[in-house]
Amino acid sequence: MTTPVSERQSPETPVDELIPSVDEAPGSRPVAWPHRHLLDVDALTIDEIETVMRTADAMRQVLARPIPKVPALRGRSVTILFYEASTRTRVSFEVGAKNLSADVVNIAAATSSVAKGESLVDTVRTIEALGADILVIRHPVSGAPYLAASVFGGSVVNGGDGWHAHPTQALLDLYTMRQRLPRGSVAGRKVVILGDVLHSRVARSNVWALTAAGADVWLCGPPTLLRGFDAWARAGAGGRRFTVTSSVVDALRDADVVMALRIQKERMTGGLLPSLREYATRYGLTRERLSLARPDAIVMHPGPMNEGVEIAPAVATGAQSVIADQVANGVAIRMALLYLLAGART
């Protein structure tokens, strides 16, 4: 959602001045990133998204060095607080922060301790007292990073909250698409997000990022997993329309990008789907279905995958798959965001 006005700086920052020379400390640049936190994608303007993309380019150059390490965040402390199991995202943040020479503290809070024991507010205050500058938080309850940001003195990065948002994933997805699409742009491209949209923070954040970048966004899945999205599509994301359909044929026809979402077994018990097998039959991304898309269409998945359910193994590892690129780009995007936030002036 929109960031409160007080959190922003008014003048639009010229993009060129923000492109870092990554070997410098972030605060040394004349113009700084205007957001203290990264909680939501919709708080970012398209120019700011562009800045993230170009900063990530610089980070990829760092990653290509023999020793992919710069001193940019030396002396800064990054705490990674995850209330949900995750390998990919957590490691990606950790590697990214270490590549920037930050001190990294990893806290894995058991999911069960969310509802009891130390409150999130107390935990965050403790982390702050221990000297953290940047807090990366993943939490199963939507909006939890906002609560953390309300009591944390430094910067909070949303590493995924409930069904609500996963900003770094959406940005790395956009980055990967631009890398692979002709002319490096998603504008006017048909991007299909297929699967369990209802429970997906990745889908929500991608709606904001991709519509901002001008993509023709389609959300597709069984009607029970699209509940409420029709109304959102009509209202638009920041006024930008997108399309919602239960017809996998309509969605995939002539698509440029197909992103399959993980389908969780818990959804079966909630009365939302008859069975995983039926889901795979009707909505799984098979070779046959993929042939409806453009021949050069790319296939994405935010992971972790249930191969054989939402995506066929042959598609996941096929020539059109950019899933491995997503993982690699994840590190560059997270380095870019940590770097920008460390230099934030608000």
Add this chain to the structure above:
Amino acid sequence: MSADSPAIALSAGAVVADLEISGAWLVDPAIGREGPGDVIVRDGVVDQVIWLDPGEAGGARPDGVVVAPGLVDLHAHFREPGNEDAETIASGLAAAAHGGFTTVCLMPNTMPPLDEPGVVGRVVAAAAAAASPVGVRAFGCVSAGRAGEQLAALGELADAGVVGFSDDGSPTRSSTVFRSALAYAGAMGLPIVEHAEDLSMTEGAEANEGLVATILGLRGWPAAAEASAVARDLAILGEVVEDVPGARLHLTHLSTRPALDLVRRAKAAGLPVTCDVTPHHLAITDDWIAGARTWAWEPACARSAAPFDPSLRVNPPLRGRDDARACLEALLDGTVDAIATDHAPHTVVDKQVEFGLAANGISGIETALGIVLAAVEAGLLPLARAIEALTAGPARLLGDRLGRRIGLVEGEPADLVAFDRGDRWLVSDEALVSSGRNTPLLGRELPGRVLMTVANGRLAYLAGSRPAGAARRRRGSTSRQPVRAEVPPRRPQRARASAAFPRISAAFPRSQNLLGVELPPAASSGPPASRHRDGSTPGSAVMQPSALMQAWTGIRLRRPNRGHGCTRGLVGRSSSAIRPRLGAPHARRRAPSRA
């Protein structure tokens, strides 16, 4: 009133010996009348109600100082016994008085719940110990332990004085138990108060199912969950009344258009059903969760607050604009019988957590009148209807068990609220009296500062003073120490005061003398000072009229230099005056008719 006007440092609980309110706008829903007038109270009893001709109104306006019967809340949670950190009966009653309420009906979902008469006795005892003049009524549980499986001790609870039965917090789960309860309570002339929610549709629900929940990724709470529960309840009621004509169903805190439509049709069909809505469902919408902060009837505008404020988590959830509009329409066309606060105080521990883990509820008894007056100010709700829905409406549902007469009635114990519609007050940590600070209105101004609440002939609240039982905030601690003014043990006389009782009893701890008035030593006689829990010794005074008069006329009112409370004396922008005074009232011409 200028700063040197006479005023009195009456403590809450004191019998209002002598009070004249002149040139105010009187609203009396009992006789369906509003207009300029004076109210004179003697020895706790309404001595005269003088309706003035418009010509002699002298500036009294409906948007100035208003005097109305004390408000009645059908639905409040005071958390005692079981969760006294969130609210005690004493702190809740003080908050009620600050909100203008003189009768509150407590919901039975305490720990333990009010499912047997012993717990009712504890509540009654706590209310007596609170020594607040605000009247306490209680609902008993429908089912034992609120588990929805077995009837609670309905008959014994009725004998203990409950005003009806409710499993509020949740619906009566078993339809069979619900049916039995309607019949059993109906035969005793008592209503079943139903929290209508189909729990199978709302498991884990966080926010109204709609655009806001979709965008924010909150688990949706469908409107159909309310409508389908209402449909069940009405279908059962329709059958029960065939056997038990006295059966009555009250649906509390309805929040959706489909549910209100069902009630409208049921009423038209003659079913004995009533309902209430809350102030927050009238005025606050789910886009507040996304950061909006405009009333439901105002144009949507840019988000101004951070999203996911846990103080907005409430059951039933805040709905969309059309549902809020439907609540207002139903209030205007009589489908809704009452406005009830659903005052639900919570501790910081339960509320300053992730949105989806926060306890449901808004602390609302102090802001209810202000929210409703905001709707009046916007021209959407006539003042008289607003007052009716806060007084006579709920009173009708309680019948004899209300225990008082609604209205500005000569010869009855004074039970009234005076508020200034032209005076806005800031909802702040300092201004609130309830232990529950869980309101999304913190930092917002509301119209209609309450100047004075008089309950059962005694002073319940006076602007600028801290009411009896008010919770005192202490930093870093959730425990609360009630600050209690000493209260004379006597009950107010029901009949007109005799000449033998022309005195005012007032007592106050000197440290709490917020009006800044020092009584002359001559007036300080009476009962021995008692010790307060904070160790300070209160000053006490039982004064003869002459001494008091002397005190008043000799007093210059120094305004306390504090953020909260009375900033302009007890007077609004109009020429109305609330003047405690002694001696014979001025002879006044009465308006020709009393309609």
